[in-house]
Amino acid sequence: MIEFDGVSRRFSNGHFGLQDVRFHIPEGRMVFITGHSGSGKSTLLRLIPALDHPTSGTVRIGGHDLQKMPKHQYPKLRRQIGVVFQDHHLLPDRRVFDNVALPMQVAGFEPRDIRRRVEAALDKVGLLARQRARVDEISGGEQQRVNIARALVNRPKILLADEPTGNLDPELSREIFNQFADFHAIGVTVLIASHDLHLLKTFAVPRIVLNQGRIAQIEEAF
Amino acid sequence: MDQNHSTSAKIPSGTPTRTARTKTSALNAWKRHHARCLKDGLWHLVRRPLSAWATIFAIAIVLALPGFLMTLAAQIKHIGGAWAAEQGQVNVYLKTGTDETHVKDFTQWLQSQPNVRSTHVIPPEQGLKDLARRLNIDSLDSDIPNPLPTVVVLKLKNPTDQASLALREEIRNNPLVENLSESGVWVKRLQTISQFFDELSWWLMFLFGFTVVSVIGNTLRLELQKRREELALIALIGGTRRYMIRPLLYDGAIMGLLGGLVASGLIYTLLTMLTAPINQFAAEYGTQITVITPMMLTALLGLIGLSLGWLSAQLIGRNFLRHAVSA
Numbered sequence: 001m002i003e004f005d006g007v008s009r010r011f012s013n014g015h016f017g018l019q020d021v022r023f024h025i026p027e028g029r030m031v032f033i034t035g036h037s038g039s040g041k042s043t044l045l046r047l048i049p050a051l052d053h054p055t056s057g058t059v060r061i062g063g064h065d066l067q068k069m070p071k072h073q074y075p076k077l078r079r080q081i082g083v084v085f086q087d088h089h090l091l092p093d094r095r096v097f098d099n100v101a102l103p104m105q106v107a108g109f110e111p112r113d114i115r116r117r118v119e120a121a122l123d124k125v126g127l128l129a130r131q132r133a134r135v136d137e138i139s140g141g142e143q144q145r146v147n148i149a150r151a152l153v154n155r156p157k158i159l160l161a162d163e164p165t166g167n168l169d170p171e172l173s174r175e176i177f178n179q180f181a182d183f184h185a186i187g188v189t190v191l192i193a194s195h196d197l198h199l200l201k202t203f204a205v206p207r208i209v210l211n212q213g214r215i216a217q218i219e220e221a222f
Numbered sequence: 223m224d225q226n227h228s229t230s231a232k233i234p235s236g237t238p239t240r241t242a243r244t245k246t247s248a249l250n251a252w253k254r255h256h257a258r259c260l261k262d263g264l265w266h267l268v269r270r271p272l273s274a275w276a277t278i279f280a281i282a283i284v285l286a287l288p289g290f291l292m293t294l295a296a297q298i299k300h301i302g303g304a305w306a307a308e309q310g311q312v313n314v315y316l317k318t319g320t321d322e323t324h325v326k327d328f329t330q331w332l333q334s335q336p337n338v339r340s341t342h343v344i345p346p347e348q349g350l351k352d353l354a355r356r357l358n359i360d361s362l363d364s365d366i367p368n369p370l371p372t373v374v375v376l377k378l379k380n381p382t383d384q385a386s387l388a389l390r391e392e393i394r395n396n397p398l399v400e401n402l403s404e405s406g407v408w409v410k411r412l413q414t415i416s417q418f419f420d421e422l423s424w425w426l427m428f429l430f431g432f433t434v435v436s437v438i439g440n441t442l443r444l445e446l447q448k449r450r451e452e453l454a455l456i457a458l459i460g461g462t463r464r465y466m467i468r469p470l471l472y473d474g475a476i477m478g479l480l481g482g483l484v485a486s487g488l489i490y491t492l493l494t495m496l497t498a499p500i501n502q503f504a505a506e507y508g509t510q511i512t513v514i515t516p517m518m519l520t521a522l523l524g525l526i527g528l529s530l531g532w533l534s535a536q537l538i539g540r541n542f543l544r545h546a547v548s549a
Contacts, residue, residue, distance in 0.1 A: 049458065051457075051458065072462070075460040075461060075462045075465075076460065077460075078457075078458060078459060078460035079459070079460035083458055083459075089451070089454075089455050089458075091451075091452055091455070102455070102456070102459060103459040103460065106456060106459055106460055106461045106465060107251075107460060108248060108250075108251025108252070108254075108255070109251075110250075111254075150459075154459070154460075
């Protein structure tokens with residue numbers, strides 16, 4: 001499903017974000033990417049929806065080489081990938097409902113389908129009652145759950161999460177990880193980048209450990 | 223462990239799953255998005271009235287100047303046409319002593335010309351009688367030979383067009399012709415002035431078009447800066463460039479269209495104010511200016527404004543997306 005073959009990413013200042021990274025994640029697996037701050041976790045995740053491109057090596061998603069993929073096909077690829085950010089990337093002046101509905105509007109769904117699925121997604125993350133609230137009126141934890149609902153509303157094949165619990169307390173962090181695990185259980189391929197080793201160790205999930213852009217260790221075979 | 227928790231999780235009905243999407247046709251989605259962009263574009267005029275209307279008035283002023291010159295050129299043509307219509311009668315003085323056969327041939331040749339409405343020959347004898355009548359003299363008969371030439375009074379169909387001017391030239395060069403009462407030189411001058419204004423206004427429209435593109439572009443660029451995060455997000459969740467740029471195209475086109483309409487209103491107001499002095503001038507040439515609602519001008523300026531707004535949004539939007547958003 002997700003294959004990195006000798007992938008390196010060198011920035012314009014000469015610094016390597018990633019160096020010779022190789023792994024293969026089969027469809028429907030859940031994997032943690034871990035490492036210290038600056039180890040290359042976010043750089044790795046950005047390569048998957050083609051938000052960034054490797055300097056060398058090959059990234060394949062579902063068998064498609066992203067370097068050979070025409071740019072006009074990126075939107076189609078991205079509609080199959082849900083992304084959860086640490087800093088939410090929500091539209092603060094819009095309602096919770098509108099934020100979650102955005103990926104479906106972009107994909108051109110019927111308004112009645114959008115309503116049905118957005119409400120189901122909000123129900124799943126426990127925010128159905130808050131759907132009319134503006135995003136800047138809800139708490140950080142609620143904002144992160146809106147973020148998750150938005151990532152999942154389009155029924156993606158892959159879910160990427162970059163430090164999804166960075167701003168949250170341990171209890172809420174665990175609840176959110178459990179929600180990711182729920183989606184993994186129904187066949188979604190999940191990649192979560194986090195430096196919270198304590199939390200990650202409570203889940204029996206394979207881990208790719210990055211250090212200075214290189215894979216330092218792969219814990220548990222997958 | 224928690225892995226067991228996840229595998230046993232029950233997903234409630236309606237929760238996102240990887241089942242087939244109930245996506246409607248692309249055409250319906252496309253139409254829906256256009257409708258929403260139009261609605262949002264109009265809503266911006268209400269939500270941010272100061273910036274939107276400041277831009278619209280700037281566009282209007284920039285478009286009004288060449289538009290006014292165009293209208294002025296049309297009025298000059300109108301005055302010139304009325305004046306020249308008076309000159310539609312041309313008296314052709316033939317050389318003294320031209321015999322009747324030549325006069326007849328010449329008259330027949332004139333009648334065969336498509337721009338000639340009618341001809342009337344005044345022989346020298348008739349001319350002498352007319353002169354005597356005007357002078358209230360019974361008779362001018364004398365031993366002195368009649369000095370008057372044969373005169374052909376010629377009425378032209380379109381005295382201001384190029385063919386009529388060419389015909390005048392041809393008549394003047396005819397060996398039988400001594401002189402013409404009107405050579406068309408003023409008609410030519412008026413036409414040149416009118417053409418100059420016409421060309422000047424088109425050049426100005428072209429030049430000021432760039433100004434309009436810049437004015438709209440700057441407004442849209444500021445709007446894009448505000449929406450940078452939203453556009454980055456839309457790119458991330460699978461929005462195409464066209465999807466991202468569409469609201470901008472509507473904003474640009476609406477501002478351009480309204481700018482064009484306001485410009486035509488300004489021109490109409492200016493013309494109304496200038497009607498009295500211009501009509502004083504025009505009355506001397508037997509015509510007057512009628513200030514009517516300039517429908518053609520409104521449509522033309524509206525179309526030009528709309529096109530320039532759309533073009534500006536395309537240029538600014540594409541450039542912004544290329545540099546600022548990973549689309």
